[in-house]
Amino acid sequence: xxxxxxxYLTLAALLFTIGxxxxxxxxxxxxxxxCVELMLNAANLTxxxxxxxxxxxxxxxxxxxxxxxxxxxxxxxxxxxxxxYRRRLGATADDVHELKG
Amino acid sequence: xxxxxxxxxxxxxxxVVVAAVICVVGALGVVLARNPVHSAxxxxxxxxxxxxxxxxxxxxxLAAVQVIVYAxxxxxxxxxxxxxxxxxxxEVIAKEPLPGQRPVAICLGVLGLAEVLLLAHGKWSTGAxxxxxxxxxxxxxxxxxxxxIFTTYLLAFEVTSxxxxxxxVGAVVLARRPRSSQGQLEPPGGAALELDDAIDxxxxxxKAEPIDVTTRDGEPAGDGTVVDSEDEIAESEVTSx
Numbered sequence: 001x002x003x004x005x006x007x008y009l010t011l012a013a014l015l016f017t018i019g020x021x022x023x024x025x026x027x028x029x030x031x032x033x034x035c036v037e038l039m040l041n042a043a044n045l046t047x048x049x050x051x052x053x054x055x056x057x058x059x060x061x062x063x064x065x066x067x068x069x070x071x072x073x074x075x076x077x078x079x080x081x082x083x084x085y086r087r088r089l090g091a092t093a094d095d096v097h098e099l100k101g
Numbered sequence: 102x103x104x105x106x107x108x109x110x111x112x113x114x115x116x117v118v119v120a121a122v123i124c125v126v127g128a129l130g131v132v133l134a135r136n137p138v139h140s141a142x143x144x145x146x147x148x149x150x151x152x153x154x155x156x157x158x159x160x161x162x163l164a165a166v167q168v169i170v171y172a173x174x175x176x177x178x179x180x181x182x183x184x185x186x187x188x189x190x191x192e193v194i195a196k197e198p199l200p201g202q203r204p205v206a207i208c209l210g211v212l213g214l215a216e217v218l219l220l221a222h223g224k225w226s227t228g229a230x231x232x233x234x235x236x237x238x239x240x241x242x243x244x245x246x247x248x249x250i251f252t253t254y255l256l257a258f259e260v261t262s263x264x265x266x267x268x269x270v271g272a273v274v275l276a277r278r279p280r281s282s283q284g285q286l287e288p289p290g291g292a293a294l295e296l297d298d299a300i301d302x303x304x305x306x307x308k309a310e311p312i313d314v315t316t317r318d319g320e321p322a323g324d325g326t327v328v329d330s331e332d333e334i335a336e337s338e339v340t341s342x
Contacts, residue, residue, distance in 0.1 A: 002110075003117050006222055008154065011121045013217035015128050015147070017210045022132030024206035030137050030183055034144045037175065038128050041151050044167075048160045055235045060160050060242075061249045067163075067170055068261050072268035074175050078182045079275035085186050086278070 008049035016042035027092040029081050033074065040070050117157055124150035137188060141179045148172045159236065162243045 019038030026032055044063045051059025084096055123146055130143030148171045155164035236245070250258050 002113055003157070007117065007121075008158065009222075010218060011124060011154075013214055014125060016217065017214040018125070018128040018132055020213060021206055021210035022128075024209070025203050026132065028137055028188070030179060030188065031131070031134075031140050034131050034140050034179065037144060037171075038131060038147060041148065041171075044163075045151055045154060048155055048158050048163065051160070052158045052236065057236055057245045057249045058253075060163055060246055061254055063160070063163050064166070064246065064250065065254075065257060065261060067166060068265065071170060071175060072264050074178060075268045075272045076275070078178060079272040082182060082186065083275050085188075 005049045005053040008045055012042040012045040012049065014042075015039075015045065027094060029084075029093055032093065033077055033081075037070065037074070040066060113157065116153065120150045120153035120157070123147070124154070137183050138180065141176055141183065144179070145172050145176050148176070160242065162246050 016039050019035045019042060022035035022038070023032050026035065044066055047059045047063045047066070049059075051057065051063075127143045127145075127147030127150060131140045131147065134140045134143055148167060152164040152167040152172075155161075155167060240248075
């Protein structure tokens with residue numbers, strides 16, 4: 001008998017919370033991005049746990065799509081960060097609080 | 102809940118506990134590390150832990166994709182941008198830019214954690230099962246996921262390809278440097294100019310190095326005065342011992 005899904009869900013909740021708190025308290029845009037990745041991984045863990053719990057392959061398929069969307073999001077987000085950094089020196093979120101070029 | 106952990110086989114329990122500890126330590130490291138490079142490496146640690154948990158939950162294909170795509174591509178992209186922008190210096194974490202934000206953020210996080218934990222131990226299933234197939238079939242994991250993607254979720258898969266194309270085009274457009282209106286757009290003394298100077302002066306400085314040496318040997322006060330002060334310092338450091 002394998003580990004019950006509650007443990008995985010608890011761990012996923014913990015990971016998600018750490019990522020969310022990190023997203024709120026950090027100023028570096030790159031670290032904030034990494035915290036978003038943490039939250040996405042927590043969601044993936046939840047999907048896989050429920051796929052096993054409910055005996056359904058759709059959960060793992062959803063994780064596949066989450067991976068693709070995460071890759072696209074990282075590419076576009078890092079492109080935005082590079083272009084912001086090119087126009088003004090600074091990679092913290094406070095540097096772009098005016099949203100003005 | 103504790104009984105379920107004890108009822109599992111010993112190797113399973115040990116694997117899950119070790120992977121969970123690795124995940125949590127890595128996640129805390131991402132948030133608490135001062136250097137963004139350390140954060141990225143801690144992220145790799147968490148991603149590997151999650152991959153181990155995927156294997157433990159019979160999602161072998163996703164574990165492989167997790168290691169290849171996340172730890173192999175996305176984190177490398179992060180590290181690439183960190184090194185490219187040169188933001189790998191340590192950040193002062195102790196200073197709080199917005200007073201009172203961190204306690205509020207941590208309180209919100211604890212509240213959210215409590216809520217999700219309550220949900221995690223409640224009733225999850227609505228009783229309705231999807232039509233995409235079960236995990237219990239004798240086919241392999243890759244075969245099952247492939248069948249699910251290319252039959253039930255075919256439209257979503259096609260839209261995913263469009264999303265990837267848009268992301269690639271967007272990244273190219275965002276990262277492209279505007280050539281025509283460079284004088285208008287660039288701020289005075291901006292980062293782009295410094296980057297340009299750094300890139301442009303790299304090969305030229307290395308090419309100009311032997312010429313400087315020869316002229317300096319012949320006549321010290323001649324053309325050598327045009328040389329940048331950095332080159333002079335570097336040269337004097339090299340030649341002094």
